[in-house]
Amino acid sequence: MFLSVFEIFKIGVGPSSSHTMGPMTAAARFLNDLRGAAEIIPGAGRLTRLGASLHGSLAFTGKGHATDRAVILGLIGYEPATLDPDKAEELEAEVRRTKRISPPGLGTLDFDPEADLVFDYGPPMPGHANGLVLRAFDEGGNPYMTQTYYSVGGGFVVTEAELEAAKSRTLHAEKAAMGYPYPFGSAAEMLEMGRTSGKSIAEMKRANECVHQKIQPRELSGQITRICDVMNDCIDRGLRMEGILPGGLSVKRRARAIHEQLLAESGTNQRQPHAVNDWLSVYAMAVNEENAAGGRVVTSPTNGAAGVVPSVIRYYRDHCIGATQEGVETIMLAASAIGGLIKHRASISGAECGCQAEVGSASAMAAAGLCAALGGSNEQIENAAEIALEHHLGMTCDPAAGLVQVPCIERNGLGAIKAVSAASLALRGDGTHFMPLDNCIETMRQTGEDMNTKYKETSLGGLAVNLPEC
Ligand code: SF4
Numbered sequence: 001m002f003l004s005v006f007e008i009f010k011i012g013v014g015p016s017s018s019h020t021m022g023p024m025t026a027a028a029r030f031l032n033d034l035r036g037a038a039e040i041i042p043g044a045g046r047l048t049r050l051g052a053s054l055h056g057s058l059a060f061t062g063k064g065h066a067t068d069r070a071v072i073l074g075l076i077g078y079e080p081a082t083l084d085p086d087k088a089e090e091l092e093a094e095v096r097r098t099k100r101i102s103p104p105g106l107g108t109l110d111f112d113p114e115a116d117l118v119f120d121y122g123p124p125m126p127g128h129a130n131g132l133v134l135r136a137f138d139e140g141g142n143p144y145m146t147q148t149y150y151s152v153g154g155g156f157v158v159t160e161a162e163l164e165a166a167k168s169r170t171l172h173a174e175k176a177a178m179g180y181p182y183p184f185g186s187a188a189e190m191l192e193m194g195r196t197s198g199k200s201i202a203e204m205k206r207a208n209e210c211v212h213q214k215i216q217p218r219e220l221s222g223q224i225t226r227i228c229d230v231m232n233d234c235i236d237r238g239l240r241m242e243g244i245l246p247g248g249l250s251v252k253r254r255a256r257a258i259h260e261q262l263l264a265e266s267g268t269n270q271r272q273p274h275a276v277n278d279w280l281s282v283y284a285m286a287v288n289e290e291n292a293a294g295g296r297v298v299t300s301p302t303n304g305a306a307g308v309v310p311s312v313i314r315y316y317r318d319h320c321i322g323a324t325q326e327g328v329e330t331i332m333l334a335a336s337a338i339g340g341l342i343k344h345r346a347s348i349s350g351a352e353c354g355c356q357a358e359v360g361s362a363s364a365m366a367a368a369g370l371c372a373a374l375g376g377s378n379e380q381i382e383n384a385a386e387i388a389l390e391h392h393l394g395m396t397c398d399p400a401a402g403l404v405q406v407p408c409i410e411r412n413g414l415g416a417i418k419a420v421s422a423a424s425l426a427l428r429g430d431g432t433h434f435m436p437l438d439n440c441i442e443t444m445r446q447t448g449e450d451m452n453t454k455y456k457e458t459s460l461g462g463l464a465v466n467l468p469e470c
Pocket of ligand 1: 350358396397398403405408411457
């Protein structure tokens, strides 16, 4: 499936793309379906109540990921890109107090989150680990409309029918239908098309994107710059904020203090060479602290892994010799090409494949992007992505208390460090290497399939069950 750079990098809110943004989007879609139903007459009183149930990983870690709040806000009519994160708490409290909800165009309906929003801890739904069912009832209490959605990672949401259709759609049919100039569905195809056309990965991705969006390259550049601005704003806000993150673990924000130390050391002889790793960590941690606080972030490709790519872009911009705005755009394009391949051939969902699919994918994307911006050949870029992904294989998802804080915040810093190392190693070679990226992605998929459910965003194993005594 073709994935646009703006689907991989989406503006949203924390703390989770699959558990917060996806359910909010699903609720908004449900409202649209309800409005579209012919029998609905706004204010006629036929439709009286809404209900929702969360299944699988959405139930197990939904409280820590604010899934209940996301569904409530979605049912009010908010969407991740437009919600003001500072108002979320107040809006949720109002619904909990009144037990009523007024979605635009549907009148005022009963919705008591205590009774009508169910965390179902039974077996997950068959289609995906992140399932949710939304229901509308008439005045007799009869089901009026029921829709099942799956939040499949990175904020993407599909209905049951769409999930089935996606499974049966062949890549060949999709390529033929879409008419992209460079319709690569694997890293091998991407390299082959690059060799035949003489174009870089970023150039091929740019050409595909312009066809997809029916826009000129200049307009595309402007849109990419706007996404990068949101990423940078997020880093800057994270570097300014201090205090305790919400959720009950009493995790302190650390980015600001570390950043102040790094600034104080700059230009002195107190600076160790490995301090550059701390710069990478602090940029990533700033983003992930903002994400944990429910702030404005860009999925990259998910919220849990939202710090890696912005950190590497900031590192490139502020620390690398010869950085340019064109180079930043190259990072975004090459990174989204790799993210699209991983999502298409495996997964970017922690609930599906563990953290290897989230921070591992983000690291591979960032490595490819940096390698491209620093002048790497297509083969070196593919090598960089492979190195970064390979050394995240097997990484589980086991967030303490279901919050996207421990290990997630630091993990993004380490993902960024690995990305820079992978890009640097690849640039020191000629692009030839033993393990192709396609094989590595397939290994990630198989490993995720074999991984025990305890380690796939359920908080039933790993660090999540080995918390320190407080
Ligand atoms: S452990 Fe990784 S996959 Fe799991 S919530 Fe944290 S960042 Fe996401």
